[in-house]
Amino acid sequence: MLGGPLRSAAGGAAQVDVEAVNIRELLTGLGDAHPKLKPIIDKGVAVSIDGQIYRDAWFQPISPDSEVHVLMPLAGG
Amino acid sequence: MTAIAVAATINGEATSFLCEAEETLLDALRDRLGLTGAKEGCGTGDCGACSVVLDGRLVCSCLVLGAEAEGREVETIEGMALGDHLHPLQQKFLDHAALQCGVCTPGFLVAAKALLDQNPSPTEEEVRFGLAGNLCRCTGYDKIVRAVMDAAESMRDGR
Amino acid sequence: MTNSETGLKERQFKIVGTRPLRPDGIDKVTGRARFGADMAAPGMLVGKILRSPHAHARIRSIDATKALVLPGVKAVVTHEDFAEVGADLQDVLENVMAQDKALYDGHAVAAVAAISAGVARKALRLIEVDYEILPHVTDVEAAMAAEAPVLHDDIVTSGVEPAPKTPSNVVHRHEFGHGDVAEGLAQADVVIEHDFKTAATHQGYIEPHACVGSVGPDGQGELWCCTQGHFWVRNTCAALLGMDVSHLRVTASEIGGGFGGKTTVFIDPVALALSRKAGRPVKIVMSREEVFRASGPTSSTAMTVKIGVRRDGRITAGEAVLKFQGGAFAGSPVDLGAMTAFACYDLEHVKTVAYDVVTNRPKQAAYRAPGAPMAAFAVESVIDELASKIGMDPIELRLKNAVENGSQSSYGPKFGPVGLVETLVAAREHEHYTAPLGANQGRGIASGFWFNFGGQTCVSLNINADGSVALAVGTPDIGGSRASMGQMAAEELGIGYDKVRTIVADTASLGYNDISEGSRVTFSTGLATIQAARDAIGKLCGRAAQTWGISPDAVVWEDGYARPAGANAGEFPPLSLAEIAETAAKTGGPIAGHCEVNAAGAGVSFATHLVDAEVDPETGRAKILRYTVVQDAGKAIHPSYVEGQYQGGAVQGVGWALNEEYIYGEDGRLQNPSFLDYRIPVASDLPMIDTVIVEVPNPGHPYGVRGVGETSIVPPLAAIANAVSAAAGVRLTELPMSPPRVLRGIDEAAANGKA
Ligand code: FES
Numbered sequence: 001m002l003g004g005p006l007r008s009a010a011g012g013a014a015q016v017d018v019e020a021v022n023i024r025e026l027l028t029g030l031g032d033a034h035p036k037l038k039p040i041i042d043k044g045v046a047v048s049i050d051g052q053i054y055r056d057a058w059f060q061p062i063s064p065d066s067e068v069h070v071l072m073p074l075a076g077g
Numbered sequence: 078m079t080a081i082a083v084a085a086t087i088n089g090e091a092t093s094f095l096c097e098a099e100e101t102l103l104d105a106l107r108d109r110l111g112l113t114g115a116k117e118g119c120g121t122g123d124c125g126a127c128s129v130v131l132d133g134r135l136v137c138s139c140l141v142l143g144a145e146a147e148g149r150e151v152e153t154i155e156g157m158a159l160g161d162h163l164h165p166l167q168q169k170f171l172d173h174a175a176l177q178c179g180v181c182t183p184g185f186l187v188a189a190k191a192l193l194d195q196n197p198s199p200t201e202e203e204v205r206f207g208l209a210g211n212l213c214r215c216t217g218y219d220k221i222v223r224a225v226m227d228a229a230e231s232m233r234d235g236r
Numbered sequence: 237m238t239n240s241e242t243g244l245k246e247r248q249f250k251i252v253g254t255r256p257l258r259p260d261g262i263d264k265v266t267g268r269a270r271f272g273a274d275m276a277a278p279g280m281l282v283g284k285i286l287r288s289p290h291a292h293a294r295i296r297s298i299d300a301t302k303a304l305v306l307p308g309v310k311a312v313v314t315h316e317d318f319a320e321v322g323a324d325l326q327d328v329l330e331n332v333m334a335q336d337k338a339l340y341d342g343h344a345v346a347a348v349a350a351i352s353a354g355v356a357r358k359a360l361r362l363i364e365v366d367y368e369i370l371p372h373v374t375d376v377e378a379a380m381a382a383e384a385p386v387l388h389d390d391i392v393t394s395g396v397e398p399a400p401k402t403p404s405n406v407v408h409r410h411e412f413g414h415g416d417v418a419e420g421l422a423q424a425d426v427v428i429e430h431d432f433k434t435a436a437t438h439q440g441y442i443e444p445h446a447c448v449g450s451v452g453p454d455g456q457g458e459l460w461c462c463t464q465g466h467f468w469v470r471n472t473c474a475a476l477l478g479m480d481v482s483h484l485r486v487t488a489s490e491i492g493g494g495f496g497g498k499t500t501v502f503i504d505p506v507a508l509a510l511s512r513k514a515g516r517p518v519k520i521v522m523s524r525e526e527v528f529r530a531s532g533p534t535s536s537t538a539m540t541v542k543i544g545v546r547r548d549g550r551i552t553a554g555e556a557v558l559k560f561q562g563g564a565f566a567g568s569p570v571d572l573g574a575m576t577a578f579a580c581y582d583l584e585h586v587k588t589v590a591y592d593v594v595t596n597r598p599k600q601a602a603y604r605a606p607g608a609p610m611a612a613f614a615v616e617s618v619i620d621e622l623a624s625k626i627g628m629d630p631i632e633l634r635l636k637n638a639v640e641n642g643s644q645s646s647y648g649p650k651f652g653p654v655g656l657v658e659t660l661v662a663a664r665e666h667e668h669y670t671a672p673l674g675a676n677q678g679r680g681i682a683s684g685f686w687f688n689f690g691g692q693t694c695v696s697l698n699i700n701a702d703g704s705v706a707l708a709v710g711t712p713d714i715g716g717s718r719a720s721m722g723q724m725a726a727e728e729l730g731i732g733y734d735k736v737r738t739i740v741a742d743t744a745s746l747g748y749n750d751i752s753e754g755s756r757v758t759f760s761t762g763l764a765t766i767q768a769a770r771d772a773i774g775k776l777c778g779r780a781a782q783t784w785g786i787s788p789d790a791v792v793w794e795d796g797y798a799r800p801a802g803a804n805a806g807e808f809p810p811l812s813l814a815e816i817a818e819t820a821a822k823t824g825g826p827i828a829g830h831c832e833v834n835a836a837g838a839g840v841s842f843a844t845h846l847v848d849a850e851v852d853p854e855t856g857r858a859k860i861l862r863y864t865v866v867q868d869a870g871k872a873i874h875p876s877y878v879e880g881q882y883q884g885g886a887v888q889g890v891g892w893a894l895n896e897e898y899i900y901g902e903d904g905r906l907q908n909p910s911f912l913d914y915r916i917p918v919a920s921d922l923p924m925i926d927t928v929i930v931e932v933p934n935p936g937h938p939y940g941v942r943g944v945g946e947t948s949i950v951p952p953l954a955a956i957a958n959a960v961s962a963a964a965g966v967r968l969t970e971l972p973m974s975p976p977r978v979l980r981g982i983d984e985a986a987a988n989g990k991a
């Protein structure tokens with residue numbers, strides 16, 4: 001699932017299918033499938049797997065039945 | 078620029094220092110004497126972080142010139158504890174977690190001591206108005222007010 | 237929710253949850269603690285910065301000849317003294333020192349180092365800057381207009397189709413949400429839409445930015461500064477100066493408040509550049525005026541919110557359009573506002589649109605839950621009005637729609653175990669909620685959400701030969717975190733709290749640590765501390781096993797002692813941590829535990845605030861009479877500091893709601909850069925701030941901790957607006973609710989025959 005502006009960069013798709021066993025593969029796969037997403041991903045995105053948010057964690061495993069969201073980066077105060 | 082020689086009593090000790098004519102007491106304490114307990118939060122008399130007691134009166138040391146200390150008595154946060162014995166206000170600030178970052182704390186303690194010297198049994202409202210010249214951005218003042226009230230009580234009880 | 241439901245095993249804590257004194261306490265009550273400005277170095281010079289008096293101007297030339305010949309002046313720097321940086325740091329660099337344009341009143345254009353403050357000030361007046369004054373814009377909506385003066389030629393709005401061809405002040409348009417809002421609104425019995433505005437406010441930390449920088453002729457640098465993240469400062473300064481990261485060591489001083497505002501650099505690279513040129517250490521301390529004019533306030537905003545509800549209290553759809561100006565550079569927290577706006581509610585149809593806008597104001601810096609308080613102000617105001625329209629109790633309405641474990645969030649993912657419902661129920665049950673109110677008094681309630689973060693963390697825990705423990709963390713302590721870390725280490729090791737000493741180590745002593753931001757410290761550094769303690773325990777058990785001549789697997793750690801795991805392991809008297817430590821030299825050398833982690837699993841948190849306000853109908857002045865904060869902490873390690881975060885957040889919210897405001901004149905200059913004219917709450921403005929700590933454990937932390945520092949500023953703007961609106965008898969939609977504004981609201985309502 002793509003959050004917010006990532007969606008329009010992926011040509012309006014709210015949901016895209018990518019084969020990936022971890023976050024790194026997910027992001028590479030997304031960038032390859034939707035080149036417009038690549039600069040956004042390179043700038044930094046957050047990924048949530050089953051509700052848990054990860055900021056930079058390439059090797060976080062993703063299991064086949066996980067619910068995955070790619071979100072805009074988060075920053076705090 | 079010629080420096081002015083100033084002789085004052087600081088925390089009970091005869092002290093002399095040189096300062097420039099336009100130099101504030103706050104800068105003189107901090108830069109000339111290494112007494113960095115008083116802080117500059119604004120430099121304009123609005124935050125109370127620089128509070129010291131000058132001849133028994135609470136002042137913002139950022140609004141006083143160093144040269145004005147000549148022949149007078151200055152009390153700063155560094156003189157508040159007696160040796161390793163904390164003043165009740167200091168102890169109560171610790172007990173009540175009345176500081177978060179702690180940058181406002183020296184000013185609050187000096188101001189609170191001046192308040193209790195004048196009024197040993199202040200009401201909550203009197204504490205709030207008495208400390209209204211001191212800004213704290215971290216605590217919301219709740220724990221500070223409680224610490225001061227509690228310190229007042231323990232000082233009255235002679236504890 | 238019980239611990240077992242969230243997967244955390246029930247655990248009886250000995251030290252966690254108590255309120256020990258903090259390790260830095262004595263220094264802070266005696267004046268000994270050294271903050272940013274309390275450092276001095278031998279031969280130190282004073283650095284001062286020349287700032288643009290213009291809101292927008294091209295810099296044709298800078299001539300420092302006269303300043304440089306003034307006796308006592310040792311160096312002058314401009315943007316030419318900094319290195320070329322990558323795109324990611326370009327804005328940081330340009331904000332530190334203007335390049336071809338000054339973009340706001342207060343923008344740094346040059347700096348000098350001199351033997352005294354007096355000489356440095358004189359030198360600043362001798363630097364000649366040739367400005368070509370340009371038209372400026374400081375209001376968010378004015379900046380979006382087609383005819384607005386454009387700040388950056390290279391900003392072309394992204395996120396709109398077809399892609400525009402000309403530059404604009406609108407950096408992007410982003411859309412978030414799910415479902416179909418039109419369809420949802422069609423199902424509603426009542427729909428309310430309002431426009432809202434909030435003013436820019438400053439973090440208002442009492443300690444101005446301060447640093448001492450020193451770069452030697454060998455290119456080795458040292459920096460002492462007050463920051464929320466000295467590792468980030470090191471990396472950024474090294475890049476801006478073209479140094480190797482390892483050639484710069486940064487020590488974080490005690491920090492006199494940050495709230496997000498000390499997560500970037502302003503003066504630090506300047507002090508280093510001056511020092512490199514002058515060959516002596518340079519100290520720079522911002523004045524309060526500089527803090528206001530040139531360090532980060534938050535965004536000012538214009539927002540529109542539309543929500544539909546059925547008579548039974550079910551929200552059918554929510555929609556928000558948020559426009560945030562973030563000062564002279566891209567990056568306002570509008571996306572975070574858009575993601576958090578409806579995060580409290582389980583909605584089938586929700587959409588938020590975010591516009592990031594640049595204006596001729598200082599670059600915004602993060603401020604406690606960046607973006608969320610404003611969005612919550614707008615949404616929770618409309619929710620409040622909907623409740624009264626359909627005649628439902630406002631807590632009841634929120635409970636009917638509140639997110640819980642498994643709800644899909646408005647920003648995408650599903651929530652795990654969360655505590656919104658618990659905070660609402662606790663607020664409803666609180667005696668405050670039903671206490672009587674007098675004339676001209678009103679009660680407001682609002683809820684709020686914040687993500688909380690994890691991030692890169694490295695800690696080191698050294699067991700000393702006498703059994704005491706030195707814990708080195710890399711996250712500056714902005715609110716008593718050293719105490720909490722010491723508690724967690726002591727808890728895990730099974731020793732007394734007074735046996736652990738926690739320090740914030742410099743950048744040469746530990747691996748990288750992310751900034752103390754996003755309420756991440758107690759969570760991430762706490763997690764790393766627990767893991768480092770467990771690492772050390774493994775080694776302690778190993779030494780015990782060796783001593784006993786049994787397998788390490790046959791040793792367990794219990795309450796500060798290594799013991800044989802069972803009867804089969806053998807009969808040995810338990811060895812205490814101190815006993816094992818004492819012989820460490822003979823059993824293999826020093827014993828230490830380490831942890832390097834990119835912590836994930838920070839639990840989101842929710843809060844509900846209750847507030848009573850009274851409005852003087854003659855003057856329009858609003859006063860806060862009573863305030864109660866209810867917030868989920870997951871697990872409160874040191875309850876006093878958790879309460880302190882709740883109270884501090886609420887009171888910053890009071891200032892934001894009632895007084896605080898960046899006021900710009902026609903000339904684009906900030907009109908009120910002082911604590912006299914920018915009025916933050918003082919003790920006499922306030923009542924006690926009651927707190928209720930709800931604990932719904934976060935399954936992502938060994939003890940269940942959630943961040944607590946930021947959520948507390950999310951509900952207050954709305955809660956106070958709801959209270960003041962109720963007291964004034966008219967809906968107030970613009971912050972701050974200063975007396976003239978409240979009075980205008982009352983008068984307009986009277987003219988419309990409403991009041
Ligand atoms: S520094 Fe003196 S009152 Fe603020």
Ligand code: FES
Pocket residue numbers: 175176177178179180181182212213214215216442492493
């Ligand atoms: S404790 Fe930080 S300003 Fe008061």
